[in-house]
Amino acid sequence: MEQTAQPKPERRQRIFSGIQPTGIMTLGNYLGAIKNWVALQDEYDCVYSVVNMHAITVRQDPKALRENTLAALALVMACGIDPEKSVLFIQSHVKTHAELSWVLSCNTQFGELSRMTQFKDKSAKHPENVNAGLFTYPVLMAADILLxxxxxxxxxxxxxxxxxxxxxxxxxxxxxxxNVFTLPDGYIPKLAAKVMSLQEPTKKMSKSDDNPKAFIGILDKPETIVKKFRSAVTDSEAEVVCREGKDGINNLLAIYSAVTGRDFPAIEAEFAGRGYGDFKTAVGEAVAETLRPVREQFDRYMADKAFLEECYRKGAARAEAISQRTLDKVYKKIGFLAK
Structure with a gap:
């Protein structure tokens, strides 16, 4: 009896993204990025990296960088990134990133890098250390993706x-x-909350804000989260409704919608005739409850350093196996002798 050939499973598209080990991840990072990373694992072939090589374009304390790198790995896992489903690794553990970056640097024009707006911004913020890595790090970012x-x-x-x-x-x-490289496209998530500052709601929430009341850290304690939301800037009205000119309330509506899954009309109906105090407390409590399992799982991971080490070693091996294939093709194409 003849057997019919089974069709090959269709290759899933691959996604790459990285996160810097900055020490603080905000609610904005979680709702705008990491939460979507988690959802993407079921639809795409995902490669995620803690990009600690990018971090050193600004001078770091070595001990803090090591601690923050491990914490960033634990935190993305606590948020739901599964190292069995996705390739999750620490950038400096995979040598192909630095190697491809050099080749790509030799194929990047000086003028292209001069036009990078983030180089200008970061140079202005750190005038004491305007280094070559700061200038060329977009090439390393290209290597991260193209590998x-x-x-x-x-x-x-x-x-x-x-x-x-x-x-x-x-x-x-x-x-x-x-042809060696796939040309990457930008991915715009279907649902991505844009989280603004709690104190200046026309500005994006940022961990570098001088006012700690302006941002929510993922690992903030529940009482701290509720307190920060209670002090959030709103307006002189008392109506919980999305409308132009109500930046503070619009921001809180977006956050509440993102953590509860409810749409704006339903939220507006829930708080009709109630003051801002009730609404701000409800948003704070909903966010605190959403982040509770993340905090608890993070603490469990950080208490088991051996498990984290096993995860990042396995992740690095998987990442190197994939990326080395690309690097080998590149080296052959440009004329480097094989080992």
Whole structure:
């Protein structure tokens, strides 16, 4: 009896994204990025990295960098990134990133890097250390993406320029040496909450804000979270409704909707005729409850350093196996002798 050939399973598109080990992850990072990373694991072939090599463009305390790198790994896992489903690794553990970055640097124009707005911004913030790495780190970012032949890269507005550069470098290399790199596209999540400052709601929530009341850290205690929301800036009205000019309330509505899954009309109906005090407390309590399992899981992971080490070692091995294939093709194309 003849057996019919089974069709090959369709290759899932690959997504690459990275997170810097900054020490603090905000509610904005969680709702705007990490929560979506978790959802993507079921639909895509996901590669996620703690990009500690990018972090050193600004001078770091070595001990703090080691601690923050491990904490960042534990935190993304606590948020729901499964190292069995996704490739999760620490960037400096995979040597191909630095190696490809050099080759790509030799295929990137000085003028292209001069136009990068983040170089100008960071140079202004850190005038005492305007280093070559700060200038060329968009090339390392391109290497991060192109090594894994990523089809998609989740990007915010501030990263679109870097993704365009990665595409330009890949197109130039492919044009000179033949097709090696997949051209990555930006991925815009279906649902991505844009979280603004609790004290200046026209500005994005940021961990670098001088006012600690302006942002919520994922690991903040429940009572701290509720207290910060109670002090959130709103307006002189008393109506919980989404409307132009009500930036503070609009921000709280977006946050409450993101953590409860309820739409704006339902939330507005729930708080009709009630004051801002009730609403701000409800938002704070909902956020605190949403983040509770993340905090608890993070504490469990940080108490088991051996398990975290096992995860990042396995992740690095998987990442190197994938990325080495790309690097080998690149080295052959440009004329490097095989070992």
């Amino acid at each position: 894994y032949q990523a089809d998609l890269v989740p990007v915010g507005i501030d990263q679109k320029q870097h993704l365009e550069l990665a595409r330009n470098i890949a197109q130039r290399f492919n044009g000179v040496y033949g």
